[in-house]
């Protein structure tokens with residue numbers, strides 16, 4: 001349903017151009033959970049911005065259900081690497097933002113916002129401003145905000161990057177639980193190899209300079225994924241494979 | 254479906270507003286002490302042979318000026334000029350600042366002029382204003398207007414330019430179009446800058462007032478002080494100075510209060 005077809009993107013530098021993405025192709029099936037791992041600066045965020053419709057590729061094209069992406073759309077929810085909550089709006093108002101722009105009338109808007117606020121466990125903080133929230137709570141608010149508009153595709157850019165290890169594990173399990181109950185297509189970017197393998201149907205490994213896909217690892221572990229699975233030899237083997245793909249990349253001339 | 258339930262790091266109870274720290278002596282007490290000390294030093298100087306009036310003398314003159322209504326008239330005249338100039342300045346600066354920040358073309362066209370006029374002290378405009386606008390209220394209000402406009406337009410513009418790109422992107426992926434982004438992201442995000450600009454603008458408005466009242470005024474604190482100068486009437490000059498200071502401070506406090514209320518969502522250091 002998502003087709004990335006020989007996409008290239010470069011940015012103007014002082015004298016020359018910096019190639020952020022070169023010849024990137026990837027197909028993501030309906031309801032698939034794909035994670036993207038790669039070193040910093042390999043173009044993960046750039047790729048996500050292209051899928052979100054915030055940047056246009058210089059070469060190739062990106063399509064959703066056969067239609068070329070020309071801008072942001074309500075079918076794609078985005079969770080940014082920085083939380084990007086509106087600091088002057090309360091948690092509730094942040095979650096309602098997308099519903100307001102979609103013209104959802106008030107009683108329903110409030111109800112839907114409340115539903116997703118409860119879902120991410122921010123009930124007691126619904127009327128708090130973002131500055132009063134911890135990093136993990138901000139992240140959950142951003143998740144609720146993206147979920148509220150009910151997108152069929154979720155694009156998540158290192159959503160759990162800034163939370164502690166314990167919260168992170170919990171958020172991962174809860175994300176998978178939601179995904180298995182209400183299927184969506186998820187493209188999830190991370191630095192964390194464990195996280196990438198634990199969540200995904202497929203792990204896409206990228207490399208930098210130029211930003212490109214070097215390997216795609218199928219993760220044929222059953223869902224639901226449990227704590228025991230993390231310790232299983234199958235998991236470890238896959239993790240090691242992804243790890244070496246990420247960290248033992250041959251330098252290109 | 255259940256995602257991301259409440260977990261360990263959620264603290265209990267409602268979030269407490271950040272408390273202002275009091276270290277030792279409360280701030281207001283220190284401020285009060287400082288005022289008393291200042292007046293004491295002033296008094297000391299006047300007793301010590303300096304040719305300035307003592308506090309009681311100034312207080313007495315203040316009482317007289319209040320009793321015969323002169324002070325009220327002067328304050329009203331000056332306040333009227335400052336407010337008229339200031340409000341016109343802000344009313345023009347905010348939209349111009351927004352346009353400059355939002356449209357590159359407007360920025361390119363307007364910025365050289367703003368930067369140019371910013372280097373000219375508003376007082377230096379007075380001769381020109383008198384020649385072009387005569388000696389009525391217009392030139393006085395104009396220079397005050399110019400002073401506050403220049404301070405506020407820069408601040409607004411910088412506020413708009415500095416709006417976090419990720420917030421605009423977040424709004425876009427939530428379906429917001431340009432108009433919505435402007436009203437619901439750019440305006441609130443630049444409000445703190447505008448309010449700071451307004452405070453600076455108000456400061457320069459007051460700073461310009463006395464000089465503006467050099468232009469054949471019949472009333473006003475600046476005019477009163479200048480005519481007092483002719484008669485070597487120091488107490489009246491002191492009353493004028495103190496009035497200007499107190500009024501400026503009060504207006505600044507009002508804006509500061511508005512700033513606190515409107516931008517209390519900001520993370521404070």
Ligand SMILES: Nc1ncnc2c1ncn2[C@@H]1O[C@H](COP(=O)(O)OP(=O)(O)OP(=O)(O)O)[C@@H](O)[C@H]1O
Pocket residue numbers: 011012018019020038039040041042043044045046047081191211
């Ligand atoms: N707007 C831009 N202008 C110039 N260069 C850019 C721009 N956006 C990204 N880049 C460059 O493109 C490269 C890829 O950036 P990107 O943000 O996609 O990396 P990333 O894989 O998300 O990294 P990280 O893991 O650190 O978030 C970086 O080297 C970055 O400097």
Ligand SMILES: [Mg+2]
Pocket residue numbers: 044045046081157
């Ligand atoms: Mg990134």
